Amino acid sequence: MTLVAQEIPKVGLVMEEVKVVRWLKNVGDNVVAGEPLLEVETEKSVVEIEAAATGRLTQILVQVDSQALVGDQVGWIESTEAQGAAAPAAVPRMADSAVAAPSAATPPIPAAATAALARDRIRSTPVARKLAAERGIDLGGITGTGPGGRVQLEDVQRAAGAPCPDKPATQSLTPMRRALARAMSTSHATIPQFTVSRSVEWTVLQVLRGEFSAKLPSGSPKLSPTDFLLQAVARALIEFPALNATFSGDPDSADARIVAASGAHIGLVVAVDSGLLVPVIHDVERLGLAEIARRRQDCVERGLKGRLKREEAEGATFSISNLGADGPDRFTAIINPPQSAILAVGRQRDCVVAREGAVVVRPLSDLTMTVDHRVADGRLTAQFLARLVAILEGRDWRVD
Numbered sequence: 487m488t489l490v491a492q493e494i495p496k497v498g499l500v501m502e503e504v505k506v507v508r509w510l511k512n513v514g515d516n517v518v519a520g521e522p523l524l525e526v527e528t529e530k531s532v533v534e535i536e537a538a539a540t541g542r543l544t545q546i547l548v549q550v551d552s553q554a555l556v557g558d559q560v561g562w563i564e565s566t567e568a569q570g571a572a573a574p575a576a577v578p579r580m581a582d583s584a585v586a587a588p589s590a591a592t593p594p595i596p597a598a599a600t601a602a603l604a605r606d607r608i609r610s611t612p613v614a615r616k617l618a619a620e621r622g623i624d625l626g627g628i629t630g631t632g633p634g635g636r637v638q639l640e641d642v643q644r645a646a647g648a649p650c651p652d653k654p655a656t657q658s659l660t661p662m663r664r665a666l667a668r669a670m671s672t673s674h675a676t677i678p679q680f681t682v683s684r685s686v687e688w689t690v691l692q693v694l695r696g697e698f699s700a701k702l703p704s705g706s707p708k709l710s711p712t713d714f715l716l717q718a719v720a721r722a723l724i725e726f727p728a729l730n731a732t733f734s735g736d737p738d739s740a741d742a743r744i745v746a747a748s749g750a751h752i753g754l755v756v757a758v759d760s761g762l763l764v765p766v767i768h769d770v771e772r773l774g775l776a777e778i779a780r781r782r783q784d785c786v787e788r789g790l791k792g793r794l795k796r797e798e799a800e801g802a803t804f805s806i807s808n809l810g811a812d813g814p815d816r817f818t819a820i821i822n823p824p825q826s827a828i829l830a831v832g833r834q835r836d837c838v839v840a841r842e843g844a845v846v847v848r849p850l851s852d853l854t855m856t857v858d859h860r861v862a863d864g865r866l867t868a869q870f871l872a873r874l875v876a877i878l879e880g881r882d883w884r885v886d
Contacts, residue, residue: 487565488564488565488567489544489565490538490541490562490563490564490565491538491559491561491562491563492535492538492543492559492560493557493558493559493560494526494535494556494557494558494560495535495556496556496557502556503553504527504553504555505527505551505552505554506524506525506526506548506549506550506554506560507524507525507527507550507551508524509523509546509550510523510525510534511524511543512543513546514544515542515543516541516543517539517542517543517563519540519567520536520537521536521537522535522537523536523537523543523561524560524561526554527792531763531792531793531794531799532793532794533794533799534796537563539563539567540565541563541564541565541566541567542563542566543563544564545562546560547559547561547562548560548561608625608626609635609637610636610637610638611636611637611639614637614639614641617639617642617643617646621646623642623645623646625637625642627645628642628645660761662758665761666761666762669822669823670820673820673821673822673823674820676823677733677823677860678858678860679858679859680856680857680859680867681854682855682857682864682868682871683852683853683855684852684853684868684872684875685837685850685851685852685853686851686853686874686875686878686879687839687849687850688711688834688851689849689879690879690880690881691711691714691878691879694881694883695709695711698775698883698885701885702776702885706780707783708779709776709779710779710782711808711834712754712782712806712808713775713778713782714775714878715808715829716752716767716770716778717770717778717884718874719750719752719770719804719829719874720752720771720773721750721771722873723750723752723771723803723804724750724771725873726866726870728744728861728862729804729857729861729870730746730803730804731744731745731746731747731803732744732745732747732825732861733745733824733858733860744860744861749768749769749771749772750770750771750804751766751767751768751769751801751803751804752766752802753766753767753802753804753805753806753825754766754767754782754785754786755805755806755808755819755822755828756789756790757809758789758790764799764802764805764822765785765786765788765789765794766799766800766801766802767781767782767785768801774885774886775883775884775885776885776886777886785798802822802825803825803826803827804825804826804828805819805821805822805825805827806829806831807819807829807830807831808830809831809832809833810833811833813833814832814833815852816830816832816852817830817832818854818856821856821858825858826857827855827856827857827858827861828855828856829854830855831851831853832852832853833851834850834851835850835851836848836849836850837850853871853874855867855870855871
C-alpha cells in the first residue's frame with residue numbers, strides 16, 4: 487500500500503486560497519481516482535476536487551469551513567494502485583483547523599509540528615507579519631479584523647500598544663472582487679490591447695429566432711440572441727484560428743509562443759452582486775442552437791448559485807460581454823487573462839439607416855472587440871469582425 491497526498495489543485499488563473507465546503511467521503515471510505523472527493527469554495531464559485539488516487543481515505547487534514555491554499559495537502563489516501571511516488575516523510579502542510587483522528591495505517595502527526603504549522607498558516611497581511619516579527623508578537627494571540635479573520639497591520643499595532651492612525655471609512659474587498667481586481671490589473675499592465683468596432687443588424691435573426699424557437703420540443707430553453715452570438719463567434723473562431731489562441735511567455739524570451747486552442751471555448755460574462763462570473767462553454771463549434779441554449783441557461787443558473795464545476799470556470803480563449811437591453815449603446819471590455827479577446831455587445835436599438843437607396847429604420851447593435859495585440863493585429867481582427875457580422879445577419883444556422 488502507498489499513501490498518496492490529496493492536494494488542492496489550482497482552479498483558474500488567480501486562485502490562491504479556498505474554503506472547504508464539504509467532504510463527499512468519510513475517513514475509511516473507498517475512493518476512485520477522478521471521482522469527486524470534496525467541494526471547495528474559490529473566489530468565484532464552489533467546485534469539486536477529484537480524488538488523487540484509488541484506494542481508501544485514511545485521514546482528513548482540513549475540516550469543513552477551514553481555509554486551505556493551492557498546493558496544500560488536505561487528506562491522505564491509502565492507494566491500492568502502483569504510484570510513482572510515495573507520500574513524503576515530511577509533515578504535510580495543514581490549515582489551522584481540527585485534524586481528524588488518523589487510522590491505524592497512518593502515523594499521528596507530532597503535536598509540536600502541528601502547532602508550528604498552524605502558526606505558519608495564520609491568515610495575515612505581509613505588513614502585519616513584518617511588524618509582528620519586528621516586535622516579537624505572536625500572531626496566534628491576535629484577533630484579526632480583516633476578511634475571514636485575517637490579521638491586518640492595525641491589529642498588530644493595537645496589540646503592540648502603538649496608536650493606529652485614523653482612517654476614512656473603507657469597504658473590504660470580497661474574494662470575488664479581489665480576484666477581479668487582480669485579474670484586471672494584470673490584464674491592463676501586461677496585455678497590449680486594441681479595439682475594433684462594427685454594427686450588426688438583427689432583422690433576419692429576429693425572424694429566425696421566432697421560427698426556430700417554435701420548432702423546439704416543449705420545455706426547451708428559449709433561444710436568446712446570446713445563443714446566436716455564441717454559435718456565430720464559435721464559427722468565426724474556427725475560421726480565424728489565430729484569434730482562438732493565447733500568448734504564453736515573455737516576448738523577449740525564446741520560449742514565447744502563441745498557443746492555439748483545440749476548439750471554440752467561450753466565456754460568457756455574467757454580472758453578480760459581488761462582481762463578475764465567466765462560466766465557460768466548451769467546444770461551442772460542435773453545438774446546435776438548442777444545445778447552446780440549454781448549456782448557457784444551466785451554467786449561468788448554477789454560476790449565480792456558486793455551483794460551477796471546475797472545468798466550467800477555466801479554459802476559455804474568448805469571452806462575450808453583453809450588458810443587456812438597459813446597457814449602453816457601445817462599450818469597451820477588458821480582456822480576461824489569459825484569453826486573447828473579448829466581444830462587447832451594445833444594446834439593441836432602432837436606428838435610421840440607408841438601405842438600397844431608401845431611408846429605413848432597422849434594429850442595430852454595436853459590436854466592439856478588444857484583442858491582445860501580441861496574438862493578432864488590426865487587419866485580421868477587422869476581417870474576423872466582418873465575418874462575424876455576416877454570420878449574424880445571414881440565414882445559415884445549425885439548430886439541433
